[in-house]
Amino acid sequence: MMTHVVFDFDGTLADSLGAIVQLYNALAEKSGYRPLTADNLEELRALSILDRCKRMGIPPYHLPSLAVQMGRNLRSAMTSIPFHEGIPELLRDLKARGMELFILSSNKEENIRAFLKHQAAEHLITGFHCSSSLFGKARMLRALMKANRLRPDQLVYVGDEHRDIVACKEAGVRVIAVRWGADADSRLREAGPDFLADTPADILACVSRWST
CATH class of the missing domain: 1.10.150 (DNA polymerase; domain 1)
Incomplete structure (x- = not known):
């Protein structure tokens, strides 16, 4: 589950x-x-x-x-950086449904924590896995699963790049790709995500289906 x-x-x-x-x-x-x-x-x-x-x-x-x-x-x-529209509501809704929320990023953890503190959203995130490596997300996903004693079927990754999808496939983790981020729709489709989201509400609906 x-x-x-x-x-x-x-x-x-x-x-x-x-x-x-x-x-x-x-x-x-x-x-x-x-x-x-x-x-x-x-x-x-x-x-x-x-x-x-x-x-x-x-x-x-x-x-x-x-x-x-x-x-x-x-x-x-x-x-000075905002959330994308609809993301705060998504995080609150997922948390209210009992989901544990993590951030896995090539940005620095201190930067992300500063952002979340400014947005009054620190309480929504359970943990962080960060590395400056641009191509190490499969390894980071495996480390996250090992540290939290998770099986691949217990989590889904949400990202905006071709490399995110490739890393998830390598780690055996389902992936939702978002169309509002760094990579064009053609790049995302080429990598073959499990789901393509047009809006944050699409992510909530997809997670709800997969978690029941």
Whole structure:
């Protein structure tokens, strides 16, 4: 029986795109990368991470250090980032139905905690599993299950990227992909999630079906 819902943070729960674009562009100017613009953002959503790097002039081996710098710089932006519309209600409804809620993210735990504190939502989240690695979510999911003595059928992961879906398949965990996040619909469908959500209410309905 499903008892846990594990969420990605940036793009899935938090509408952090604006802050990420601003911080990335500041780093890009110093490092010689191409900037993110309104014109190229939608195109990039349909590309893999490595193809995005090629378009933006970022050597792939720079990704780990770039992720660390972004995570460090995001700390000051946490009080200006909102939840996506409908997410607070979703979290409260899931909690009221007895679900344990976790966040698994490549963002820093201190950033996420600062965000939740500002949103008065700390009490809704049971635990966190965070790592700056962009491609380690399958390992993180396994670690979360081991630490909480969970079987794969007891949880579902909710994310917004192709790599989230791939990681869940590797870990044997069901995955709900959201259409309002980082990756375009075509990228999400290509990876084959168990469910595609248009709204947070779709997530609640899907979890309700799977948990009965």
